[in-house]
Amino acid sequence: MTNGGAVTSGYALSVRFTTRDAEAAQQFDALVARTMEGIRTEPGTLVYVVHVPENEPLVRYFYELYADYDAFQAHESQDHTKRMLSEREQYLASTEVTFLNELTGKRPATEGT
Incomplete structure (x- = not known):
């Protein structure tokens, strides 16, 4: 949602990473696994999921949902x-990022709701 142009809630992004080759994919996956240890403790990071599209073994598709834009900024810092x-x-051939503002839907409840 936006309030005068500023994102106030439901900030998300999707990222499509294409790795260089099978070895790079394994190394990238290991980097992601190490990073997830810290992400799991971020209170404003509601969803952070990594997918492998069917029949695209070198691609990793991330979906990230944050409580709001400030939570995304906290994650980035x-x-x-x-x-x-x-x-x-060093592991990637390409990266495509799409930033998303929540319009409507069902999402995980945040603490205290």
């Missing part, structure tokens, strides 16, 4: 996220 952002490029 974490050491584990910064480390992943700096290390990931």
